[in-house]
Amino acid sequence: MSKGRVHVVGAGIVGLATAASLVQRGYEVTVIDREGPAAGASQGNAAAIAWTDVAPMASPGLWKQAIKWLADPLGPLTVRPAYALKILPWMLRFLAASNPERVARSTEALVDINSAVLPAWERLWRVSGTHNQVRRDGCLELLDTPASLENARKSWAEQRKHGIAVEELEAGAIRELEPDLSTRAIGGGLVPDWAQVDDPKILCLSLADWLKGQGVDFAVGEVDRLEPHDNGCGLILKSGERIEANRLVIACGAWSKHLAAQLGDRIPLDTERGYNITIPDPAVTVKRFIMLPGHGFVLSPLSTGLRVGGAVEFGGLHLPPNWKRVDAMVAKARLFYPGLKTEGGKRWMGFRPSLPDSLPVISPATHHGGVFYAFGHAHHGLTQAAVTGEMIADMIDGKAHAVDPAPFAADRF
The missing domain is CATH 3.30.9.10 (D-Amino Acid Oxidase, subunit A, domain 2)
Incomplete structure (x- = not known):
């Protein structure tokens, strides 16, 4: 039985990995991106799974x-x-x-999340058939x-x-x-x-193809405004189209800041x-x-x-x-x-x-239930994508994850 639908804004590697974790948990998923899978930093990064960078x-x-x-x-x-x-x-x-x-605290948080990187990727590579x-x-x-x-x-x-x-x-x-x-x-x-991976764009497109086979919907459109309400959040696209989301994940990388700000989170x-x-x-x-x-x-x-x-x-x-x-x-x-x-x-x-402290935001929105953030990974988006996806899925499920989410909270600023 479906657990309901989650909308993910962003079809880069973090958004795709989040969609992968959610669909495996029994959620229906729609991924919305301004251009489509791997259109931004996820296609041109250095291809490293740099979990040893702490x-x-x-x-x-x-x-x-x-x-x-x-x-x-x-x-x-x-x-x-x-x-x-x-x-x-x-x-x-x-x-x-x-x-x-501050450096000691950030290092501790990086050690914690990066220790979970390879196991999370191993699970995603295996289930999606991208291990080769x-x-x-x-x-x-x-x-x-x-x-x-x-x-x-x-x-x-x-x-x-x-x-x-x-x-x-x-x-x-x-x-x-x-x-x-x-x-x-x-x-x-x-x-x-x-x-490292053979090519980050090819990996993203392979994951997107696998997700489509799992029933994940992909839509092209740029989210311009968010209108939160008691039952979720309205997504207003630049085209004028409105999409209603009961649960929402913002994972659109460098374009996430203005969306979070509309929800009251001033993230630097x-x-x-x-x-x-x-x-x-x-x-x-x-x-x-x-x-x-x-x-x-x-x-x-x-x-x-x-x-x-x-x-x-x-x-x-x-x-x-x-x-x-x-x-x-x-x-x-x-x-x-x-x-x-x-x-x-x-x-x-x-x-x-x-972000200035080198830690991403992996967190519920501070003021609006049902909205979650997964962005700000800087040089480690590919590295931390799979574990980020698992952390977000656990948050939506109401479960604890082995990685302490506190250092990655949206309200730490």
């Missing part, structure tokens, strides 16, 4: 590095001048989240200066404290793993339990714009996920080519892309892979929905 972006020592990066307009971190005043309140919250006590789209070749972090190597060692020590394996490697051992590498790297670390969500290029024939072999923490980007081998991407640009949802950022990443990538070619590469820019 350090929040906000940290006491980050500001020294950030100031250095901000001096380079094409560096790993930049603020577009036209957006500087708008991002200032977010930055001040980020600074407040960087004190040691997963790779387990590990992640190789490369460092090219003594200072960056020393900083990495501190991060690895923190990961080991939480039971995450990291093997430090010398330069020669690194090149045995990645023969096409130059001699640029002086050291690195192998995180063997890291996982902003966007970290990320850039990449996916090269079908890069002329070099990259055998596993490569992270370059000193330079703020990654190289990710996909089934569709090599993806070179990353960086953080604060510029909101409306400013045009600055494609010179892709050129800058490619130039740096060639320091490590001199034979890298980019002919036929496809450039992309997307919006990571980010």
